[in-house]
Amino acid sequence: MSAVEEWAAAVTVEQLDEDPYPIYARMRREAPVCFVPAVGLWFVTSWAEADFAASHPELIDSSVTPSPLDRAMGGPSILVLDGDPQKRLRAMLDPSLRPRFVEENTPEIVTPIVESLLDGIVERGAADLMSDYFEPVSVLSLGSVLGLGEMDGDTLRRWFYGLAQGAVNFEDDPARWAVSDAIGAEVDRSLEPVLKRLWETPDSSTIAVMLQHADGSFEDRVATILPTLKVMLLGGMQEPGHAAGTTVAGLLESGHAAAMAADPAGLVRDAIEEGLRWVSPIGTQTRRVRVETDLGGATLPVGANLGVLVSSVNRDEVVWGPTADIYDLFRPKRNHGAFGFGPHFCSGHHFSRVQMRIAVQRLFERLPHLRSDPERPPVFSGWEFRAPQHLHVRWDA
Numbered sequence: 304m305s306a307v308e309e310w311a312a313a314v315t316v317e318q319l320d321e322d323p324y325p326i327y328a329r330m331r332r333e334a335p336v337c338f339v340p341a342v343g344l345w346f347v348t349s350w351a352e353a354d355f356a357a358s359h360p361e362l363i364d365s366s367v368t369p370s371p372l373d374r375a376m377g378g379p380s381i382l383v384l385d386g387d388p389q390k391r392l393r394a395m396l397d398p399s400l401r402p403r404f405v406e407e408n409t410p411e412i413v414t415p416i417v418e419s420l421l422d423g424i425v426e427r428g429a430a431d432l433m434s435d436y437f438e439p440v441s442v443l444s445l446g447s448v449l450g451l452g453e454m455d456g457d458t459l460r461r462w463f464y465g466l467a468q469g470a471v472n473f474e475d476d477p478a479r480w481a482v483s484d485a486i487g488a489e490v491d492r493s494l495e496p497v498l499k500r501l502w503e504t505p506d507s508s509t510i511a512v513m514l515q516h517a518d519g520s521f522e523d524r525v526a527t528i529l530p531t532l533k534v535m536l537l538g539g540m541q542e543p544g545h546a547a548g549t550t551v552a553g554l555l556e557s558g559h560a561a562a563m564a565a566d567p568a569g570l571v572r573d574a575i576e577e578g579l580r581w582v583s584p585i586g587t588q589t590r591r592v593r594v595e596t597d598l599g600g601a602t603l604p605v606g607a608n609l610g611v612l613v614s615s616v617n618r619d620e621v622v623w624g625p626t627a628d629i630y631d632l633f634r635p636k637r638n639h640g641a642f643g644f645g646p647h648f649c650s651g652h653h654f655s656r657v658q659m660r661i662a663v664q665r666l667f668e669r670l671p672h673l674r675s676d677p678e679r680p681p682v683f684s685g686w687e688f689r690a691p692q693h694l695h696v697r698w699d700a
């Protein structure tokens with residue numbers, strides 16, 4: 304065993320959760336494709352190798368086994384399918400998430416949610432932006448787009464936290480399964496009447512459009528779309544809010560918040576793209592090797608599971624230069640990998656971007672003197688999903 308393999312064998316889940324970036328940096332330098340026994344995955348940490356791994360399904364596909372996702376989602380979702388079955392689900396999903404449709408319809412959904420949450424905190428002079436603002440914006444906005452407008456924000460937040468316990472359970476922890484199995488059953492029970500209603504009286508929501516485009520009886524259609532719907536209840540609900548919180552944490556930490564407050568409309572696009580790059584909210588695309596493949600100096604055996612780390616490639620010094628670890632609002636523009644590479648590129652990226660722009664822009668327009676709470680700095684955690692757990696801020700009310 305080489306020195307770097309020996310070191311990687313000692314990496315723990317706790318270390319990854321606390322701060323994966325120094326671990327990824329060493330891997331990029333010394334072994335860009337590297338087995339990490341603690342999670343049973345080969346980590347692919349550099350941009351070129353990750354792009355290759357996620358874009359060649361004939362060599363490396365998505366049918367990971369055993370997949371914590373399958374159990375957490377209650378069956379195979381779009382994330383673990385390839386070829387025609389994946390394309391069919393994409394064809395059901397994409398019509399309600401197309402750029403033009405999203406640009407036309409999303410602002411009227413998100414803006415009232417944003418304004419009402421800001422009305423609720425503006426006089427307080429202090430807030431935890433994660434639980435008081437970004438997470439509710441995120442769940443209520445997507446809830447409405449999906450067709451779950453009647454669900455309350457706390458229930459939707461509880462769902463995504465519960466499903467996440469199972470989706471990332473690579474270490475097979477029974478306590479995590481207990482939480483995610485219970486939430487999975489609750490989601491099924493709660494969605495049954497909603498699905499029935501959207502089937503009988505369809506509207507332009509994502510669930511209604513998916514049901515229309517699926518095949519077979521109502522029950523067949525529900526069985527086809529339900530695991531993929533849970534993917535959206537998890538990633539889609541959680542991530543735009545988390546990425547928006549990360550963006551604000553980055554602006555405050557880097558000293559670029561004042562520049563942002565001076566021109567929120569002009570700078571918001573760059574601000575959120577840099578937030579998505581700096582701490583990518585979804586860390587990996589999980590994949591399985593179909594055909595023995597040489598990648599990044601390693602020979603990957605058939606059946607090996609890979610963690611294609613978009614969070615690491617977004618810090619790859621070869622692409623981003625020596626300041627890759629820093630949030631920089633004025634970084635020269637180029638594409639980042641936060642929405643993934645290859646055929647599974649995120650279906651919700653237009654919607655996420657529009658939602659984040661509205662939430663971050665209006666926050667700085669209404670609270671231009673936003674500052675960190677010096678007694679409670681943000682603490683990031685997670686490697687599969689990463690975001691500040693809290694974002695305590697103050698302003699002059």
Ligand code: HEM
Pocket residue numbers: 381382383389393396400445534535538539540542543546583584585587588589613641642643644646647648649650651652654655
């Ligand atoms: C900032 C927010 C988001 C980020 C960073 C993000 C990131 C990603 C990434 C990295 C993937 C690829 C996963 C893989 O290949 O294993 C993905 C896939 C996906 N995302 Fe997102 N996502 C976000 C928001 C959303 C939202 C709001 C929705 C729903 C409207 C959504 C729906 C999906 C779906 C359905 C897939 C699977 C696509 C496929 O397998 O073809 N995402 N996302």
